[in-house]
Amino acid sequence: MLGLTDVYAYYGAIEALRGVSVEVKTGEIVTLIGANGAGKTTLLMTICGNPRARQGRILFDGADITDRPTYEIIRRGIAQAPEGRRIFPRLTVMENLQLGATTAPEVHLARNLERVFTLFPILKERADQRGGTLSGGEQQMLSIARALMSEPRLLLLDEPSLGLAPMIVKQIFRTIGEINRDQGVTIFMVEQNAHHALRLAHRGYVMVNGVIALSGTGTELLANPEVRAAYLEGGHG
């Protein structure tokens, strides 16, 4: 479904991606783990065309999206819940969700709202509240819900567990599993919480300094001594 071949990209003046190749197949959950500053966020943003890849190719459903503008890439069926959640703070929860539906047919709006309210019932209660007044966990739910409003076939998640209480983290990961299993959305997820992420994922990649250092199934990576030493026994698990 999504294929990156030898992608280079800059984050400001820094070369953040230095020849990354990654593949995500339809129906999978693929996770990308790595230390802070490894280039994980830049990778997700480069898929969406912001920043553009300087070199290499990005294919989505067989079409080359490397040089397409962001809004066009999104219209093809990719959605992202980005780093820092980026909820519109002065718009209501409902307006945030409506904006998420920008690329979906308008007649599907009610159905899509129903779908995300079933996943995250708290958002229905908060519908008229401003985004900025939500708690961190609620904002994360809203961020994922907003991304789902566009009926994406590929959902990009950037650290959905960051800064959340363990209870909420569990709930978020359970929901991500449901979105993938029950709704057939392919998921490519960046996570610091390697333990949770690798257990949930079909496959995983480990990124170090802008290159993919390791890849394998979730179970393989969980068992890998290097991965354990670097990402699992440091207290994240």
Next chain:
Amino acid sequence: MEYFLQQSINGLTLGAIYGLIAIGYTMVYGIIGMINFAHGEIYMIGAFIAVISFTVLGLFGITWVPLAVLIALVMAMVFTSVYGWIIERVAYRPLRGSFRLAALISAIGMSIFLQNYVQLVQGARVKPVQPIIQGSVSLMERADGFTVSLSYLQMIIILLTLVLMIAFWQLIMQTALGRAQRACEQDKVMAGLLGINVDRTISLTFVLGAALAGVAGVMTTMYYGVVDFYIGFLAGIKAFTAAVLGGIGSLPGAMLGGLLIGLIEAYWSAYFTIEYKDVAAFSILVLVLIFRPSGLFGRPEIEKV
């Protein structure tokens, strides 16, 4: 009392015109964080389009007032929209992502260019137009014969402004376009990630602001009966003052700020000296900037992460 009432009517009329122009300043500032100093020139062009429209309509013998005014308004909105769109495209978009001062310098350059362009093609002389809408109603009369009157034109200006402001507010608050506009205002990167065409949304903001300034231009032509290539400068800076007073970036702020500046100018001219009416408006600009830079409705500037 009667005199005060008359000045209030005059001030409201003036304020309506300033308010319509101020919306363009505040919307553009809201979405790209720059002051579009060429906006006053858009208003001036709107006023000239009105002069040209009325002249041409006169030649064709279309003198039925409602139709003539309607055509002038539509023509002015169409042309100023195109100007607004081109200005953004030519003078600001190439500089997006450049340092902040670059766009500001470009705006001032664009403003000077437009003034000189109009001076060149229309001449430097003041252009008079025949009064289009005449007549008034007297509201009350003082013993000494001073009458408070509300002209039909003033009524039309105030009503039309009110209608446009409500319609514009609805557009921004209720429609998908308005939602996209507010989203871009808050976070352009995220708006892009949701599939919004950010560049097009910015263009539309310029177009809408320009169309409202175009209407203000037509009103000015009808109200004062004279137009020259330089009117955009003063009116522009006063509308900018109105936007700052209301809180730059705030739509209701621009509307209220416009009315306040209009009223202050009218009262000042009436009770102090008419020669210094511009001083009054600009003193307010200075005072607001010193004591309340976020204006009446503005949010205090929060550094974006």
